[in-house]
Amino acid sequence: MSGRGPSRVRALSVAGTDPTGGAGVQADLKSFAAHGAYGMAVVTALVAQNTHGVRAVHVPDVAFLRAQLDAVGDDVTVDAVKLGMLGTRDVVEEVAAWLRRTRPPVVVLDPVMVATSGDRLLDAGAEQAVRALVARADLVTPNLPELGVLLDERRAPSWAAAVDQARRLARSAGVTVLLKGGHLDDDVSPDAVVDARTVVELEAVRVSTTSTHGTGCSLSAAVAALRPRRPDWVSAARDAKEWLTGAIAAGEALQVGSGRGPVDHLHHVPTLGARAFSVEAWDAVADLRAACDALPFVRALADGTLPTDAFEAYLHQDALYLGVYARVLARASELAPDPVAQAFFARGAAGCLDVEAQLHRDRLGRSDRVHRSGASVVTRAYVDHLAAVGAHGSYAQVLAAVLPCYWLYADVGARILARAGDLAAHPFGDWVGTYGDPGFAALADEARRLTDEAAREVGAGERARMLAAFVTSCEHEVAFFDQVAVRAAHGEVDLRSAVPVTAG
Ligand SMILES: Nc1ncnc2c1ncn2[C@@H]1O[C@H](COP(=O)(O)OP(=O)(O)O)[C@@H](O)[C@H]1O
């Protein structure tokens, strides 16, 4: 064994079960893991419940509870204990006796009494035993109704009254109270860490969601897991609450159950096991891809019937776009975590300015038309989006935003190439040849690979932001193809409304 102490906090949940994984020991173990703790669990009660409510409760004999507690305590050093559903007076007293014997350094008591579904999780005759247990805990985490029961008072009618109750409980039981404001009828959901002398409020927005099953279990387990490595309760509770708010916000996306769903305990953890980002993203833009293929511009470009002025107007906007796109690729290179990605995006930036700009110069240089106008509203919207992600987004978000320009072009280009036939005789053969080229497809493959690689490192929230950036870029791509062609095909290449591009 190493002399440096354990690599993780060893946290024990003593609680009931939830086979749907949202509350009870299942939630506690996920909360422990989410906070880097090694989780253990002693089961007090088997609960047949789901996101709609409790169907049945089976409380094993307390002798078996004692056997479980002793099996853990005889063998493992426990750094923190979280007590959840205890169910009966006998269970409460057995747990109290175990605490007296073992005295774990951190004891968090979630005084579970009634589930939000309205189902009782504690016998009416056990309330007095739970009141006595409070004095054996370091932190107690009541919701508003539970706080009233612990004091043998009515539920506080307001947040201020609840804080006052919490202060009185802290003083009388010599315990720190983490008062939870989830039951308030308000657009915020504050909590407060209250001890005999101080009250520290933890502010939080109220997430508009039905995914709040097991929030109390998850919060108390998170605080227990954090406390051994935090200087005080406020620090542990603040981090746990911030995490929980994100977990609640990400809950609906889990699509677990048709009632009050669970929170996503791992919302901040890299999305190992998820579909590759590019697979999810490509599916998300299936309609946009179909719309792109059906655009008059794309069809006329493929069969060579697009008016030359329309094509030149498009190329002119594209040249303006590429100037900004090159800067955002350079930003991706700057943010890249390794030399392979760094070099790829640096080459991409240079490629935009060299190879593709050459194509535009050749084309527009031969043109009789003089394209002095600035970016159209559509072009400006696209480059503004890219520049904003480049300025404020993470590496992963930047990659998701720049990927459509590679991927959609390679995808559409291959189909245009297939329809175009002999490029030598095609009026836009040089353009079609560039984007339909297998070399360009290989660049798109590499951009996709790097984006998937970046996505593997991020949590669910960041991945959702990546997806939003990708879809927005795809929407701009389709609008970009559509803008000049539609106007130009009707002889209305009007760039008077154009404004200069501001490089990102
Ligand atoms: N809709 C919500 N948005 C944000 N936080 C919430 C929401 N509902 C509950 N919470 C938070 O979840 C935790 C559990 O609160 P609460 O519902 O009061 O307890 P319990 O789950 O024990 O009934 C608290 O931190 C509370 O502030």
Ligand SMILES: Cc1ncc(COP(=O)(O)OP(=O)(O)O)c(N)n1
């Ligand atoms: C086994 C078990 N323990 C506790 C609860 C109650 O969970 P809680 O986190 O208080 O939240 P709600 O789901 O009641 O809102 C439970 N349901 N099951």
